[in-house]
Amino acid sequence: IAGITQAPTSQILAAGRRMTLRCTQDMRHNAMYWYRQDLGLGLRLIHYSNTAGTTGKGEVPDGYSVSRANTDDFPLTLASAVPSQTSVYFCASSDSKGGGLDEQFFGPGTRLTVL
Amino acid sequence: QKEVEQNSGPLSVPEGAIASLNCTYSDRGSQSFFWYRQYSGKSPELIMFIYSNGDKEDGRFTAQLNKASQYVSLLIRDSQPSDSATYLCAVPPRDNYGQNFVFGPGTRLSVLP
Numbered sequence: 001i002a003g004i005t006q007a008p009t010s011q012i013l014a015a016g017r018r019m020t021l022r023c024t025q026d027m028r029h030n031a032m033y034w035y036r037q038d039l040g041l042g043l044r045l046i047h048y049s050n051t052a053g054t055t056g057k058g059e060v061p062d063g064y065s066v067s068r069a070n071t072d073d074f075p076l077t078l079a080s081a082v083p084s085q086t087s088v089y090f091c092a093s094s095d096s097k098g099g100g101l102d103e104q105f106f107g108p109g110t111r112l113t114v115l
Numbered sequence: 116q117k118e119v120e121q122n123s124g125p126l127s128v129p130e131g132a133i134a135s136l137n138c139t140y141s142d143r144g145s146q147s148f149f150w151y152r153q154y155s156g157k158s159p160e161l162i163m164f165i166y167s168n169g170d171k172e173d174g175r176f177t178a179q180l181n182k183a184s185q186y187v188s189l190l191i192r193d194s195q196p197s198d199s200a201t202y203l204c205a206v207p208p209r210d211n212y213g214q215n216f217v218f219g220p221g222t223r224l225s226v227l228p
Contacts, residue, residue, distance in 0.1 A: 033216075035218075040123070040220060041220065042203065042218050042219060042220035042221055043159070043203070043218040044218075045216065090158055090159075102207060103149070103161050103164070104161075104216065106158035106159050106160070107158060108157070108158055109157075109158050
């Protein structure tokens with residue numbers, strides 16, 4: 001079934017630990033994104049990648065890093081987790097050609113709690 | 116910084132009524148607008164998009180765009196309890212890729228049976 005998968009579904013993590021959230025898409029979309037969603041703040045872009053081999057910073061990149069070694073995978077790493085990173089994380093992808101008409105498809109999300 | 120604003124709600128309407136969801140945006144140059152629906156605990160899914168002034172209809176959903184007023188709305192006719200969700204307005208970038216795709220905070224809709 002085509003789409004985006006994320007792992008894990010949920011995770012409780014001790015502060016200071018390193019954590020990688022995984023995201024894989026099989027739609028051959030060139031662009032991929034990581035968002036965090038917090039109550040009252042909506043979706044905020046953490047990092048994005050327009051194509052394999054390139055990445056960029058979004059609105060809230062501090063404390064997070066990403067890599068895009070191939071088209072399908074876009075992992076998000078928290079080097080040293082802090083409680084303020086408790087959130088729901090969504091990975092998304094789009095067949096982005098610019099022009100402002102590119103639908104983003106979202107994965108099911110990862111609920112992360114940092115204690 | 117592009118901003119997208121929505122009333123957080125909750126907006127409560129009785130079953131069968133018209134639900135009206137509103138969104139304003141700050142970037143006068145924005146050309147297109149997306150409406151996403153997000154059920155509780157689920158991921159956002161696209162309902163429709165609009166890029167021309169006026170109305171665009173898709174089944175029970177109608178998007179309305181007024182670029183002069185920087186205002187976009189979503190009307191849901193014959194509202195059903197299954198429409199109860201959070202509705203996100205989103206403004207994609209004009210000419211870059213998706214890094215400037217901005218989402219509003221969402222309006223929570225509750226359709227009462």
